[in-house]
Amino acid sequence: MIEHDLRALRRALAAKEISSVELTELYLQRIARHNPQLNAYISVDPESSLAQARAADQRLASGEGGPLTGIPIAHKDIFCSRGWLTTCGSKMLGNFVSPYDAAVIARFAAAGAVLLGKTNMDEFAMGSSNETSFYGPVKNPWDASCVPGGSSGGSAAAVVARLAPAATGTDTGGSIRQPAALCNLTGMKPTYGVVSRYGMIAFASSLDQAGPLARSAADCALLLNTMAGFDERDSTSLDRPPEDYSRELDRGAADRPLAGLKIGLPEQFFGEGCAPEVMQLVDTAIGEYRRLGAETVAVSLPNMDLSVAAYYVIAPAEASSNLARFDGVRYGYRAAQYEDLNDLYGKSRAQGFGAEVKRRILIGTYVLSHGYYDAYYLQAQRIRRLIANDFAEAFRQCDVIVGPTSPSTAFKLGEKAADPVQMYLSDIYTIAVNLAGLPAISLPCGFAGGLPAGLQLIGDYFTEARLLDVAHRYQQASSWHLQCPAGFA
Amino acid sequence: MSLTPEQVRRVAHLARIEISDAEAASTVGHLNDIFTLIEKMQAVDTRGVEPMAHAQDVGQRLRADRVSEAGEVAQRDAFQAIAPETAAGLYLVPKVIE
Numbered sequence: 001m002i003e004h005d006l007r008a009l010r011r012a013l014a015a016k017e018i019s020s021v022e023l024t025e026l027y028l029q030r031i032a033r034h035n036p037q038l039n040a041y042i043s044v045d046p047e048s049s050l051a052q053a054r055a056a057d058q059r060l061a062s063g064e065g066g067p068l069t070g071i072p073i074a075h076k077d078i079f080c081s082r083g084w085l086t087t088c089g090s091k092m093l094g095n096f097v098s099p100y101d102a103a104v105i106a107r108f109a110a111a112g113a114v115l116l117g118k119t120n121m122d123e124f125a126m127g128s129s130n131e132t133s134f135y136g137p138v139k140n141p142w143d144a145s146c147v148p149g150g151s152s153g154g155s156a157a158a159v160v161a162r163l164a165p166a167a168t169g170t171d172t173g174g175s176i177r178q179p180a181a182l183c184n185l186t187g188m189k190p191t192y193g194v195v196s197r198y199g200m201i202a203f204a205s206s207l208d209q210a211g212p213l214a215r216s217a218a219d220c221a222l223l224l225n226t227m228a229g230f231d232e233r234d235s236t237s238l239d240r241p242p243e244d245y246s247r248e249l250d251r252g253a254a255d256r257p258l259a260g261l262k263i264g265l266p267e268q269f270f271g272e273g274c275a276p277e278v279m280q281l282v283d284t285a286i287g288e289y290r291r292l293g294a295e296t297v298a299v300s301l302p303n304m305d306l307s308v309a310a311y312y313v314i315a316p317a318e319a320s321s322n323l324a325r326f327d328g329v330r331y332g333y334r335a336a337q338y339e340d341l342n343d344l345y346g347k348s349r350a351q352g353f354g355a356e357v358k359r360r361i362l363i364g365t366y367v368l369s370h371g372y373y374d375a376y377y378l379q380a381q382r383i384r385r386l387i388a389n390d391f392a393e394a395f396r397q398c399d400v401i402v403g404p405t406s407p408s409t410a411f412k413l414g415e416k417a418a419d420p421v422q423m424y425l426s427d428i429y430t431i432a433v434n435l436a437g438l439p440a441i442s443l444p445c446g447f448a449g450g451l452p453a454g455l456q457l458i459g460d461y462f463t464e465a466r467l468l469d470v471a472h473r474y475q476q477a478s479s480w481h482l483q484c485p486a487g488f489a
Numbered sequence: 490m491s492l493t494p495e496q497v498r499r500v501a502h503l504a505r506i507e508i509s510d511a512e513a514a515s516t517v518g519h520l521n522d523i524f525t526l527i528e529k530m531q532a533v534d535t536r537g538v539e540p541m542a543h544a545q546d547v548g549q550r551l552r553a554d555r556v557s558e559a560g561e562v563a564q565r566d567a568f569q570a571i572a573p574e575t576a577a578g579l580y581l582v583p584k585v586i587e
Contacts, residue, residue: 097571099570192545206542235549236543305529306529306533309530313527331568332573341583341585343583344582349505349506349507350506353506376527380530384540384541420519420522421522421525424526
């Protein structure tokens with residue numbers, strides 16, 4: 001049962017081979033057994049999950065329900081979930097039981113999915129290794145001495161270890177795609193504005209976007225069908241007609257299913273900076289795409305090497321503003337002792353935030369301060385435009401851009417934790433996508449030294465269905481995505 | 490450019506994060522590493538380039554100014570149940586005005 005994809009699980013539920021309660025219990029048992037070792041979940045609440053499962057079973061018994069009814073899904077602990085502890089990986093929210101549901105949580109609940117638990121993450125989603133979580137690092141199920149990636153590392157570890165059939169994540173600079181690559185999952189960041197940010201604890205609002213982490217592109221499509229949709233409570237939500245993101249997937253198999261597809265290979269993705277063993281796997285996957293009928297063209301993203309610099313101005317600037325709300329007054333952590341109101345703020349924030357979050361707030365406060373705004377923030381926004389223009393130019397020559405997701409396979413716990421800049425460079429291939437607001441997906445493309453590597457596909461705005469199909473065709477012709485880490489089968 | 494521990498303390502004050510002299514001294518190295526990364530931007534000529542705030546350049550929507558949620562008192566109680574300190578429906582903080 002744990003190797004079933006979402007459609008197979010749904011068929012098993014419909015055929016009464018298993019009930020939603022039994023399925024939920026199966027996963028809760030697996031979490032109880034394996035989570036102490038992996039630390040992928042921050043919270044589980046069996047009573048709450050099983051109540052949802054019983055309600056789902058009733059819907060199923062009366063022949064109602066949709067594609068996800070009765071299926072347990074894990075959610076990153078960045079999504080406010082009514083009645084659940086919602087920590088965002090921080091001591092600051094260590095006592096925050098959310099009084100309301102995020103839009104994503106409400107949409108899964110309405111679809112009849114079961115909230116299986118809340119997954120570990122870098123504090124306020126600031127990190128690429130899950131080591132900044134106040135609740136301890138997550139271990140990579142492929143090698144417990146390695147990181148799972150971040151910031152959605154708990155979701156990634158949970159899904160690949162079969163502690164959840166699928167999960168949600170959020171991606172501000174690569175936080176879905178990079179852990180997907182490091183854990184052998186398929187993870188998608190949709191076009192900015194496709195999934196509502198309501199109730200998703202804000203890090204950098206102009207970059208944050210929620211998306212699915214699952215074991216196949218087909219599963220991601222089903223999850224995105226539930227997640228996507230206009231929401232008037234999010235001022236940047238896009239009012240577009242609903243789409244079926246799995247509509248391309250049922251096209252019949254063909255010899256060359258991707259004939260006519262033009263894949264752009266940007267020189268900036270294939271230069272120095274990527275581990276040779278990862279590059280070799282990416283090259284082999286591109287060869288497979290040619291076999292499936294795609295042709296490749298050389299493209300260029302000349303400003304891509306500025307993306308990390310621009311990102312580390314824009315994201316901290318927005319974070320310093322967003323995180324001003326955590327002040328010890330209305331919810332969250334308050335210092336035990338203080339003299340006056342300023343002291344209450346200063347001590348609560350000093351004690352409630354971890355080192356990386358503080359660093360980013362300090363950078364953001366500095367670049368927004370008087371006299372520096374033009375030189376840093378406006379300059380970063382102008383470079384953001386240049387990067388978006390580069391992609392627009394590239395998409396005049398190709399349908400999909402392909403390259404590595406991460407410059408290496410999973411690195412060791414502690415390897416980069418003491419050097420923020422080295423950690424930031426883990427996201428050199430993913431950040432430009434967030435700055436431009438484009439959709440992108442990471443999918444498994446093989447193993448080096450026993451650790452998985454990810455292939456990244458980037459599409460033009462609103463081409464999620466096409467990207468999912470391009471990923472799906474590769475997965476029909478390969479089995480990397482089906483591999484399960486030893487000890488979790 | 491290069492930050493000094495004194496500037497770090499000033500920025501930390503603006504951000505309302507208490508910081509000791511020892512912490513300011515130990516974080517200044519990391520911050521300067523990050524600024525070295527960021528400085529790469531300064532060599533780029535961006536004259537005439539329109540700053541990009543959001544990926545989708547859409548205007549802000551307006552909505553009617555009306556109460557959209559029922560049961561304000563129950564809502565307030567639910568939200569204040571998780572507050573550090575409240576009384577009579579108000580959030581309590583140390584006295585601000587003597």
